[in-house]
Amino acid sequence: MLLTAPIIISFLTAIACFLARHDRVAQRWLSLLGSIALLIASFLLAAEVIRHGPIAAAMGGWLPPFGIVLVADLFAVSMVVISAIIAVTTTIYSFGEVTDGEERFGFHTLLHSLLAGGCGAFLTGDIFNLYVWFEVMLIASFGLLILGGRKEQIDGAVKYVVLNLISTIAFLTGIGLIYGATGTLNMAELRDAIPAIENDTVVLTTAVIFLFGFGVKAALFPVFFWLPASYHTPAVVVSSLFTALMTKVGVYALIRFFTLMYDTQMPQMQTMLLIIAAFTMVVGVLGAAAQNSIRRILAFHSVSQIGYILLGLAIFTPLALVGAIFFIIHHIVVKANLFLVGGVMTRLTGSEDLAKIGGLWRRTPWLAVLFLLPALSLAGLPPFFGFWAKLVVIQASFEADAYLYGFIALFVGLLTMYSMSKIWMEGFWKAHPNPSGAAALSLSRNELALLVAPIVLLTVATTALGLFASPFFDIAVQAAAQLTETDAYVRAVLGTLP
Numbered sequence: 001m002l003l004t005a006p007i008i009i010s011f012l013t014a015i016a017c018f019l020a021r022h023d024r025v026a027q028r029w030l031s032l033l034g035s036i037a038l039l040i041a042s043f044l045l046a047a048e049v050i051r052h053g054p055i056a057a058a059m060g061g062w063l064p065p066f067g068i069v070l071v072a073d074l075f076a077v078s079m080v081v082i083s084a085i086i087a088v089t090t091t092i093y094s095f096g097e098v099t100d101g102e103e104r105f106g107f108h109t110l111l112h113s114l115l116a117g118g119c120g121a122f123l124t125g126d127i128f129n130l131y132v133w134f135e136v137m138l139i140a141s142f143g144l145l146i147l148g149g150r151k152e153q154i155d156g157a158v159k160y161v162v163l164n165l166i167s168t169i170a171f172l173t174g175i176g177l178i179y180g181a182t183g184t185l186n187m188a189e190l191r192d193a194i195p196a197i198e199n200d201t202v203v204l205t206t207a208v209i210f211l212f213g214f215g216v217k218a219a220l221f222p223v224f225f226w227l228p229a230s231y232h233t234p235a236v237v238v239s240s241l242f243t244a245l246m247t248k249v250g251v252y253a254l255i256r257f258f259t260l261m262y263d264t265q266m267p268q269m270q271t272m273l274l275i276i277a278a279f280t281m282v283v284g285v286l287g288a289a290a291q292n293s294i295r296r297i298l299a300f301h302s303v304s305q306i307g308y309i310l311l312g313l314a315i316f317t318p319l320a321l322v323g324a325i326f327f328i329i330h331h332i333v334v335k336a337n338l339f340l341v342g343g344v345m346t347r348l349t350g351s352e353d354l355a356k357i358g359g360l361w362r363r364t365p366w367l368a369v370l371f372l373l374p375a376l377s378l379a380g381l382p383p384f385f386g387f388w389a390k391l392v393v394i395q396a397s398f399e400a401d402a403y404l405y406g407f408i409a410l411f412v413g414l415l416t417m418y419s420m421s422k423i424w425m426e427g428f429w430k431a432h433p434n435p436s437g438a439a440a441l442s443l444s445r446n447e448l449a450l451l452v453a454p455i456v457l458l459t460v461a462t463t464a465l466g467l468f469a470s471p472f473f474d475i476a477v478q479a480a481a482q483l484t485e486t487d488a489y490v491r492a493v494l495g496t497l498p
Contacts, residue, residue, distance in 0.1 A: 002048055003057045003070045003123060005041040006080050009034060010116035017108035024103055028095055031108040035091045038115065039084040046077045050475075054482065054492040056125060065184040069125035069493055074479035075325060079122040079252055082332050085461070086244045087115050089454035093340055094237045096443075096450030097347075102147050102235070110147070114140040114245065121249045125493055127178070128185045130253065131171055134217070138164055141246060144238045145230060156230030163226045167216035174209035177202065188493035190261045191486055207262050207269055211276075214257070217250030220310060221279035224303045228287060231302070232295035232352070236343030239295055243302045244336040248328060251309050255324065258313060259483040273314035278408050281307030285415040294342040294352045294427070297419055298335065301378065304412060305331045311409065312393050315400045321480035323392035326473070330377065330389040333465070337374045337458035341367065344451050345427055347443055354426035361428040368428045370455050375424065377462050379417040385465035388473070 013034025020026040049055060054073040058064065072080075091111070098107050117136030124130050138161075145157045179185055181202050182193035197203050212223070219227040227247070231239050262269065284304025291297045305327070312324025342352070344367060349357035361368045377384035380391075390413060397406030443451070465472060482488060 002041070002045045003055065003072055004059075005045065006038055006084070006119040007116050007123070009037050009041055010112045010119060013037070014109045014112035014116065017112060018106065021104050021106065021109070024100055027103060027108055031094075031111065032088075032091050034112055035084070035087040035115075038119075039081075039088055042077070042081040042084040045072060046081050048072075049074055049077045054489045056492040064125075064186040064493060065189055068129050069186060069188075070123045071125035071188075071489065071493055072123055073482045073489055073492075074475060075252075075255070075483060076122045078325070078329065078475070078479060079248065080119050082329055083115060083118050083122070083245060086241065086332060086336050087111075089336070089340075089457055090237050090241045090244075093240070093343075093451055093454045094235075096447040097235055097237050097343065099148075105147060106143060107147060110140045110143040111241070114144065114241070118245050118249055122252060125187050126185050127175055127187060127190070131168070131175060134168065134171070134249070137246070137249065138168070141242065144241070145234050147234065147238070150233070153233045156233035160226045160230040163216055163223065167213045167223075170209050170216075171213035174206050174213060177206045177209070181206075186493065187256070187260055188490040191490055194261050195263070203262070204268060207258075208272075210257055210262075211254070211269075211272070214250045214253045215276070217247065218254060218306055218310075219247050219250070219280075219303050220276055220306060221283050221303075224280065224284070227303055228296060228299040231299040232293060236295070236339060236346070239299075240336045240339035240343075243298070243339055244332045247302060247306055248332060251306060251328060254310070255313055255321075255483070259316075259321070260486055260489065270314055270316070273310060274402065274405055277307045277310035277314050278405055279307075280304065280310060281408060281412045285412045285419070288419040289415055289422075291419075292354050292426075294345060294354065294423060295339065296352075297423060298338055298342060301416065301419065302331075302335055304416065305335070305378070307412070308390065308393050308409060311405055312396065315396050315402055315405075317396055317400055318477075318480055318484060319392060319399065320396035321483055322473070322476045323389060323396050325476045325479050326385075326392055327389040329472070329476075330385045330462075330465070333458055333462055334374045334377050334386060337455060337462065338371070338378065340451070340455050340458070341371045341374070342423075344448075344455070345371075347451070349427075349432065354423065356433060357427050358430040359428075359432035367452075368424075370452070370459050371428065372424065373459050374462050375420040377466065379420050380413045381417075383466045385462055385469065388466065388469045 016030045017027050049072050056071040059068040117133045120133035146153050181197050216223045281304050284300050288297045288300035309324045309327045312320040346352050351357050377386035380386045394406045394409050
């Protein structure tokens with residue numbers, strides 16, 4: 001029951017919000033209560049996994065390889081927990097930003113449908129079922145992206161959907177090839193079935209196809225351009241939700257496939273992953289440095305930071321995987337928070353263009369602090385969570401003699417600091433270029449409270465994760481151990497080791 005709870009709660013909340021779409025107050029309460037229920041269920045599931053190790057359940061009593069299996073190990077349940085935390089914060093933020101029309105046209109329904117798809121993708125143990133959850137997320141995310149119907153939204157949505165449909169075709173092609181070669185789509189069975197394939201070309205071909213398909217969804221180089229072309233167009237709360245969840249599902253799938261089913265240390269695959277990780281980091285951070293719009297800068301940084309996670313997977317030592325898991329959690333919390341801060345900056349100054357805003361340090365020093373703390377974490381300065389995440393990945397690079405990639409990661413960190421300081425200097429430190437327009441958009445006290453409350457929660461979480469990193473590091477170590485020692489995962493799904 002606990003395994004299905006996150007998915008069921010999200011779908012029931014989506015249905016309830018749809019039925020209450022003409023009652024704004026009822027819809028908001030249902031959405032918030034659904035998010036809180038998802039958070040409680042995710043914590044209960046996490047407690048169960050921590051006590052007993054990986055757990056699994058066959059839906060409808062149909063055992064593998066015929067039935068749909070849900071599986072939760074520490075990595076999967078960590079993603080569900082962090083998704084639930086983001087669900088609560090973005091729901092609260094939406095009350096201060098999303099318009100009545102956008103709520104009536106299904107914002108909350110689409111939000112919880114997206115969460116259901118994400119939880120399903122994290123918990124599934126079957127690769128065709130993973131495809132289904134990807135499609136649930138794609139449909140919901142497209143609806144959220146065009147909600148409002150502005151021209152720039154439609155333009156960004158077209159780029160987003162076209163490339164993601166190409167990714168879907170690649171994913172389905174890989175599924176067909178794997179099923180033809182092994183006769184199963186259950187991930188636990190594929191652990192032993194894929195290495196048993198005699199034709200190495202088939203194994204390498206399917207690995208590359210899945211890398212492309214998930215790479216699109218994760219916004220890896222060179223198929224990342226849909227992200228900076230679309231993330232600045234919808235409501236800020238949608239941008240925050242997307243940067244927290246959409247790319248992370250692709251990253252999660254890459255890590256799951258290349259730890260459970262494929263050998264990442266195949267010479268061809270490891271070299272390819274290292275090169276893609278390096279280009280993703282560098283191109284993303286250079287793109288951010290060249291931008292002058294808050295959300296465009298943050299969107300390119302989303303690309304850059306994904307490169308660090310892929311680097312941890314490519315190095316594939318226990319420490320590197322710990323760093324990758326650490327980095328995913330850090331990136332979800334920090335980047336979601338920075339998008340929300342950027343939204344408040346825009347509401348207070350009337351523009352996202354850094355050349356047209358300023359003076360926020362004097363006007364709202366509290367907002368400056370709320371921006372500075374996650375920005376320093378993103379740049380990787382101690383004692384913030386981002387510092388520990390980058391330190392572990394870079395240390396793993398040096399220990400694996402991947403010195404070039406470790407130095408690239410350090411260089412990208414310096415450029416990250418530069419682009420974050422650009423937002424600070426332009427948005428907060430310098431005077432507003434048009435003092436009479438400094439308060440272009442006024443906010444009521446209630447609206448401001450709804451926007452700031454989730455920012456405060458995420459900032460406190462970022463700071464606490466950095467200052468008290470040891471217990472979270474221990475959990476990441478255990479999660480990485482479960483990824484490398486897959487017997488417990490397979491035993492949970494199949495009952496006994498094959």
